[in-house]
Amino acid sequence: MGERLRKREKIAAYFRVDKDLVIVFLLVAIIGFVFFFVPNQRAFLNFFYLPVIAGAFFFGKRYATLSATASVLIVTLMSLTHPDKFLAVSQDPMSKWLDISTWGGFLVITGYCIGHLYEKKERALREIKKTYRGIVEMLSLIIDSIDKETQSHSNRVSTIAVMIAQAMKCQEQEVENIRVAALLHDLGKLGVSNEVLQKIGKLTKEEREHIKTHTTRGAEIMKPLGGNVVQILPYIIYHHEQFDGTGYHKLVGNGIPLGARIIAVADVYDALMSDRPYRKGVSPTEAREHINANSNKYFDPEVVEAFMSIIPQVESLALHRL
Secondary structure (H helix, E strand, C coil): CHHHHHHHHHHHHHHCCCHHHHHHHHHHHHHHHHHHHCCCHHHHHHHHHHHHHHHHHHHCHHHHHHHHHHHHHHHHHHHHHCHHHHCCCCCCHHHHHHHHHHHHHHHHHHHHHHHHHHHHHHHHHHHHHHHHHHHHHHHHHHHHHHCHHHCCHHHHHHHHHHHHHHHCCCCHHHHHHHHHHHHCCCHHHHHCCHHHHCCCCCCCHHHHHHHHCHHHHHHHHHHHHCCCHHHHHHHHHCCCCCCCCCCCCCCCHHHCCHHHHHHHHHHHHHHHHCCECCECCCCHHHHHHHHHHCECCCECHHHHHHHHHCHHHHHHHHHHCC
């Protein structure tokens, strides 16, 4: 049974349509169609560089080489089937084939070279992303090591936040930004003393203000990394904002970045179930009821609605930690 399934998958993969290649070939076909009707076809030959360069820049050297080859075949076929039309400028057959050979050679070489550079750039970009993800994962482990009572909290918050973002149909890049910001939302606690974090009794006003600075301190730690990190800083800074404006920075409603509103729900839900020095964690049901009861007060009602729509998956995740 397994062998039969593998054979079916191989056959399906063989006949699967490569949509990117179809797009490139459509561009070649369109230019080829226009090429057939223009009076000065030699001058129009350079327009075939457009799909070749587009294929190389967006998809790599394979697509560029294939589109260049298809372009050469189209022009060769037209010059064979309609020689008088192609020879509108000169009646010398040798000149015609020299033009096609020179142009076709440059077309293929151009596509291959640009495609090669594109693939080289993509490999370098993948390495940068891999390094970036490694740094993020390492930092999240460091964050969780601060407090043994809440180990893996950041990972769980990140998982829940991603589920909420996907339920809200956020774009792929936005989901990734929320995932990373959720992993690092407590990074600023590295600057908060263990005495304050582990304190059993009530915090003083100064201690509360000290803990509040962890949101901006986390952003300050990340800011020097630059690049895409800048996009997630508002999510880290404002993840303790409340929808009614009573949060750390007093932002209200949609004035709070969406990523921060999503992380706020995920963070509070998981935090409520975590044992703390001053209280025991609550059950998943109680945590969910708290989130739902404070919709439009502490939490964005749209985010809460999305959270409630995925509650079976979220509570399944919560049960695994018990």
